[in-house]
Amino acid sequence: GTLKVAVVGTGKMGADHVRRIQEVISGARVTAVVDVDAERAKAVAARVDGCTAHTDPAEAMASADVDAVLIASPGPAHEAALLAAFARDLPVLCEKPLTPDAASALRVLQAELSLGRRRVQVGFMRRYDTEYVKLKSLLDTGQLGRPLLLHNRHRNLASPPGWTSEMLINDSVVHEMDVTRWLLGQEITGITVLRPTPSANAPDAVQDPQFVLFETDGGAIVDTEIFVNCGFGYQVQAEVVCERGTARIGDGHAMVTTMAGRWGGTVAQDFVERFADAYDREVQAWVDATRRGEVGGPSVWDGYAVAAVCEAGVRSLREGGRVAVELVERPALYAVS
């Protein structure tokens, strides 16, 4: 039957997922929403037929009308919501980051391990983006040879109020960490965060931009420019340099116009716009798998591995220099298929 979903967190992303489940996705509907802000939860619930509003995730999950959970609250709230879902054996789509640090991610991993099967798909939506999927397929054919370098650019229009220097690592570069591991099929072994003189447009005390280097266990070097107050829009680009050629995505040339002595296109303004199709495919894949009784996509292992890289990255940001990344042994439940 139709999957009845509780959406935890009704901020920018959560509200967009409610709209997506109701209007875009097939096979699911939203039956409960949760937010620490009761008024915000009520306002979102009021737009959906038969949807209840809650402030406590566990209370929503206790409802007979809920059979799956989409977590879109801020990262620090994820662990409690995940454990509440595990307690009821509910399948979960958890927005990134899984949790904000390696120790909490490991607790989630151990809790899922003790259930004996995967329950969580982690919201690394770039794996569902058409351009990234093309890039991954090309690399997997081996035609380009071994990847040597990966260059990433990640730019946001402006950082929301309350944004900190650490969040550029934990909330933004977290995507490049996942993309690196997924595209290359390698783990990140070390991270160095470099700090150029901040832009005059960065809020006080926010180190923006940052230039981040990863090393991988396959010997690749990866760089990421993260710049969250670029002022012109939302831009995500990646170029892989291999032994026999290069491949690049994210130039955004979907449409080019020429008019009155100029040529050009437009730049997306935020991730909801740029990755709309990827989010649609991600949530549809989760709903379809869940209805078949399966779990796919990025796993808790992926969430844990990037949490460990984030933690090392935040240390490098604060203290300077390279910080090594140490992972626990990969459990069989998360074996690469």
Ligand code: ISE
């Ligand atoms: C946001 O949370 C995201 O996940 C976006 O993809 C990223 O571009 C942005 O920097 C984050 O704040």
